[in-house]
Amino acid sequence: MILTIIQPCVQMQEVDTMSIGEEREPSKDLLISIVNGNDRGYIYECVESIIRNTQGITYDIVVIDNCTGDARLSELEEMGATLMRNERPMGFSSNHSQVLPMLDGYRYLLVFNDDAYPANNAFGMMIRELDDEPTTAIAGCRIIGVDGEDQPGAAPFPGLRxxxxxxLGIDRDKGARYPRIFTEYIDFSKSGYVDWVSGCSMMLRTAFIREHGFLDTGYFMFLEDTDICRRARAAGYRVKYMAQATVVHYGGGSSKVKGKGITPQLYIETQRSRLRYLKKYTLMSYFLYWGFINIYVYLKVLKSALSGDMEWVNGALSKTKKRLLT
Incomplete structure (x- = not known):
C-alpha cells in the first residue's frame, strides 16, 4: 500500500448551487427532504409522525430511497409523500441535493433523518422563530434518543485537536457517552446561537441556499452540516439551536449495518470527510491530520489482521486502496 499526497491546490468547490429556476413568490412554507438509507423501516414512523405532529404550516415531504430494495415504499406515496428512487447509492449531500429543482416556491428546506421523528410541532416552531429572525439562516432542534437522553444537536466548530x-478515543471523560466538545459546549435544554447544528434535523432558508449554495457534495457522509453552517457564519448569518423544538432520534440508523455498528467503509468515509473539512478551512491542520490518520488507519488494519478480524480488514482496504486522502 502506497500513501500518495494529493496537492492542496486541487479545486475543492463541490457545493451545489441553486438550480431551482426563476425566483418566485413562495406558495408554501417548507419542503422536507428525507433520505431512506436503511432496511429497518424507520421511514414509515418518521413520515407518520411528521404528518401527525406538524401544524400551522404548509409543507410537502420528499423521500429519496437510497437503493434499499424496500418493497413497501409505495405506502409512502399513499401517505402523501413524493418518492424518488436512486439508481445507485449516493452520499448524504448528493442525496439531499436532488430536491433542489423542486425547492422553488418554498420558503424553507428541512434536511431530516429517516431514523428520527418530531416529538412535538417542532417544524412549526422552527419556522415561526426563523420568521422572527431574518439574520438567522440555519436552525436546528433538540435531539433526544429513544432512551430519553440528549444527543448532540449543536457544537463548536471542530479542529485538529x-x-x-x-x-484515539481520549476525547471524553470516563464513562461519558459523548465527547467533551459536545457536553461542555451547550446546555441542550436552552436555546441559543451556536457554531453548527446537526444535519439530523436542520432547517435552511431557501434564500440563503439560492445565494450561497447548498451542501458540499464532496462529503459522502459526516461534516456536511458543519461545513454549511461554517459558510453561513462566514457570510454574516447566524445559526440557532432551538431547544423547544424536539425530535426523537434512534441514532446511527442511517449509518450502521444492523447489529454491527458503523462499518469500516463508513469509518474511512468519516476520515475522508475530516480531511476535506480541514483542507478547506485550516490547511496546516489538514497536513498534520493526514499524516496522523493514515498511519493510524494502517496500524488499525494491521492489528485487525493479526487478531483475525478480516471483515474489518477487507472493508477498510476496499476503501483505502484508492488512497485514504481524497
Missing amino acids: YFVTNA
Whole structure:
C-alpha cells in the first residue's frame, strides 16, 4: 500500500448551487427532504409522525430511497409523500441535493433523518422563530434518543485537536457517552446561537441556499452540516439551536449495518470527510491530520489482521486502496 499526497491546490468547490429556476413568490412554507438509507423501516414512523405532529404550516415531504430494495415504499406515496428512487447509492449531500429543482416556491428546506421523528410541532416552531429572525439562516432542534437522553444537536466548530483525540478515543471523560466538545459546549435544554447544528434535523432558508449554495457534495457522509453552517457564519448569518423544538432520534440508523455498528467503509468515509473539512478551512491542520490518520488507519488494519478480524480488514482496504486522502 502506497500513501500518495494529493496537492492542496486541487479545486475543492463541490457545493451545489441553486438550480431551482426563476425566483418566485413562495406558495408554501417548507419542503422536507428525507433520505431512506436503511432496511429497518424507520421511514414509515418518521413520515407518520411528521404528518401527525406538524401544524400551522404548509409543507410537502420528499423521500429519496437510497437503493434499499424496500418493497413497501409505495405506502409512502399513499401517505402523501413524493418518492424518488436512486439508481445507485449516493452520499448524504448528493442525496439531499436532488430536491433542489423542486425547492422553488418554498420558503424553507428541512434536511431530516429517516431514523428520527418530531416529538412535538417542532417544524412549526422552527419556522415561526426563523420568521422572527431574518439574520438567522440555519436552525436546528433538540435531539433526544429513544432512551430519553440528549444527543448532540449543536457544537463548536471542530479542529485538529478534536479529530485526533476522537480518533484515539481520549476525547471524553470516563464513562461519558459523548465527547467533551459536545457536553461542555451547550446546555441542550436552552436555546441559543451556536457554531453548527446537526444535519439530523436542520432547517435552511431557501434564500440563503439560492445565494450561497447548498451542501458540499464532496462529503459522502459526516461534516456536511458543519461545513454549511461554517459558510453561513462566514457570510454574516447566524445559526440557532432551538431547544423547544424536539425530535426523537434512534441514532446511527442511517449509518450502521444492523447489529454491527458503523462499518469500516463508513469509518474511512468519516476520515475522508475530516480531511476535506480541514483542507478547506485550516490547511496546516489538514497536513498534520493526514499524516496522523493514515498511519493510524494502517496500524488499525494491521492489528485487525493479526487478531483475525478480516471483515474489518477487507472493508477498510476496499476503501483505502484508492488512497485514504481524497
